[in-house]
Amino acid sequence: MTEQTGRGPEPAHERASATQVGARGPEGLPDEVGTDPGQADRATAGAGRPETGVAVLPAFDDHHPPEQELIDDCVHCGFCLPTCPTYVLWGEEMDSPRGRIYLMEIGRQGEPMNDEMVRHFDQCLGCMACVTACPSGVQYGKLIEATRQQVERRYPRSRRDRAFRALVFRLFPYPRRLRLLRGPLRLYQRSGLGGLVRRVGLTDRLLPRRLSAMERLLPTLGRLEPVPEVTPAAGPRRRRVGMLTGCVQRVFFPEVNAATARVLAADGCEVVAPAAQGCCGALSLHAGREAEAQAFARAAIQTFEAAGVDQVVVNAAGCGSAMKEYGHLLRDDPEFAERAAAFSDRVRDLSELLVELGPAAERQPLPIKVAWHDACHLGHAQGIRTQPRRALGAIPDLELREIGEAEICCGSAGIYNLVEPEPAAELGDRKAANVLATGADLLVTSNPGCLMQLRNALERRGERLPMAHVAEVLDAAVRGTDPRALLER
Numbered sequence: 016m017t018e019q020t021g022r023g024p025e026p027a028h029e030r031a032s033a034t035q036v037g038a039r040g041p042e043g044l045p046d047e048v049g050t051d052p053g054q055a056d057r058a059t060a061g062a063g064r065p066e067t068g069v070a071v072l073p074a075f076d077d078h079h080p081p082e083q084e085l086i087d088d089c090v091h092c093g094f095c096l097p098t099c100p101t102y103v104l105w106g107e108e109m110d111s112p113r114g115r116i117y118l119m120e121i122g123r124q125g126e127p128m129n130d131e132m133v134r135h136f137d138q139c140l141g142c143m144a145c146v147t148a149c150p151s152g153v154q155y156g157k158l159i160e161a162t163r164q165q166v167e168r169r170y171p172r173s174r175r176d177r178a179f180r181a182l183v184f185r186l187f188p189y190p191r192r193l194r195l196l197r198g199p200l201r202l203y204q205r206s207g208l209g210g211l212v213r214r215v216g217l218t219d220r221l222l223p224r225r226l227s228a229m230e231r232l233l234p235t236l237g238r239l240e241p242v243p244e245v246t247p248a249a250g251p252r253r254r255r256v257g258m259l260t261g262c263v264q265r266v267f268f269p270e271v272n273a274a275t276a277r278v279l280a281a282d283g284c285e286v287v288a289p290a291a292q293g294c295c296g297a298l299s300l301h302a303g304r305e306a307e308a309q310a311f312a313r314a315a316i317q318t319f320e321a322a323g324v325d326q327v328v329v330n331a332a333g334c335g336s337a338m339k340e341y342g343h344l345l346r347d348d349p350e351f352a353e354r355a356a357a358f359s360d361r362v363r364d365l366s367e368l369l370v371e372l373g374p375a376a377e378r379q380p381l382p383i384k385v386a387w388h389d390a391c392h393l394g395h396a397q398g399i400r401t402q403p404r405r406a407l408g409a410i411p412d413l414e415l416r417e418i419g420e421a422e423i424c425c426g427s428a429g430i431y432n433l434v435e436p437e438p439a440a441e442l443g444d445r446k447a448a449n450v451l452a453t454g455a456d457l458l459v460t461s462n463p464g465c466l467m468q469l470r471n472a473l474e475r476r477g478e479r480l481p482m483a484h485v486a487e488v489l490d491a492a493v494r495g496t497d498p499r500a501l502l503e504r
């Protein structure tokens with residue numbers, strides 16, 4: 016049986032379908048793949064981006080091209096189209112899951128990989144809404160992952176694109192490098208310079224669009240709050256769990272990691288956060304940088320194996336989703352294939368583990384209205400929707416509100432909002448409007464990227480809504496914190 020990329024341990028038949036999470040059906044949409052990929056230029060944003068003029072032939076080499084068997088699973092029904100954010104934005108077939116699968120097919124049949132084909136693959140957010148929506152069980156995650164690896168290996172990106180991607184991948188997966196930036200960035204924010212620069216629109220005028228997007232996404236940096244290497248369980252120990260501290264999470268949202276360790280400990284876990292741990296490889300994996308992702312995965316496996324933990328807990332949806340795919344990522348590695356599959360089986364999202372364990376610590380009332388945002392790599396990729404709602408729903412007086420169009424990505428999607436800032440901003444605006452429509456006091460999610468993206472989208476509208484990671488809300492309930500501490504952030 017073929018593995019399924021981007022899916023957690025929950026059986027497929029227990030997953031919510033796209034319509035159950037609010038998507039419309041394919042009524043009124045075209046019922047067949049357009050046969051002229053060239054028509055895409057008329058509709059797709061980004062059609063004017065720098066072109067290389069190169070046609071790579073054959074499009075795919077023999078090292079794991081998108082599998083024909085998986086391509087053939089697509090029956091072209093179109094159920095995935097209304098949940099695909101890029102199709103929703105542009106109504107362009109080649110920017111839909113069905114269209115992208117068609118491009119993979121023609122690539123296999125002898126069409127070259129050219130600028131236009133790569134653009135449609137690049138513009139996919141990898142959100143996996145199409146996996147939730149597809150009634151035929153098409154494993155789009157595996158298809159796009161294989162395709163992206165081919166693109167990264169074979170397609171000569173423009174010099175500007177290469178330079179920006181090099182900057183991102185030499186910086187974000189390395190917490191030590193990120194930490195070096197913290198001091199100057201904090202000074203920039205606390206001096207008021209950051210606010211002034213944004214108010215007068217200097218970043219947009221002076222910086223290239225991608226660097227400007229990076230600046231605008233930067234969260235407000237508080238104090239560093241390191242997590243101890245071992246946090247003992249409060250009361251009898253129920254599990255010994257490893258905790259991934261992440262790269263962006265560790266440096267930009269240290270308070271989330273601190274809250275995660277406290278909640279786990281309160282519910283009976285001894286929490287081990289190995290100081291030697293590095294990046295899990297999620298950003299690299301989702302961008303098609305196979306060798307880099309494999310190296311990060313091997314190191315993570317070794318680190319947590321050495322820690323002797325029962326399970327590995329992750330509080331960032333994108334990281335958890337990638338770590339559950341290590342078995343697939345390292346399937347060709349004789350030394351790591353089995354270890355990676357066993358490791359992936361032990362990975363749990365924070366809410367997944369807390370619901371599996373059941374609460375040990377009493378939750379104090381939090382009389383607040385919470386809008387829960389399903390991060391795509393939690394809901395669509397891992398099939399985890401009920402657990403965070405159950406974890407939050409167990410807090411007395413907390414009122415949970417659902418966000419309209421929950422299945423549509425907020426535009427964050429790993430590095431998507433950096434490399435494709437315009438569509439990401441459109442999706443962010445759309446999500447921000449849906450969030451505000453809930454009338455909630457607090458927006459809660461499980462992914463640092465979504466928090467940055469939504470804060471930025473709300474800011475663009477001149478709105479402010481307090482936000483928190485689910486770990487921080489649970490921590491406040493366990494500690495009996497005054498709810499104002501969450502609402503006045």
Ligand code: SF4
Pocket residue numbers: 098099100101102110111112115138139140141142143144145146155
């Ligand atoms: S992963 Fe998301 S953006 Fe990409 S094709 Fe599927 S639904 Fe569309």
Ligand code: SF4
Pocket residue numbers: 088089090091092093094095096112113145148149150151152153
């Ligand atoms: S990916 Fe699935 S939902 Fe989309 S067209 Fe193919 S079979 Fe239908």
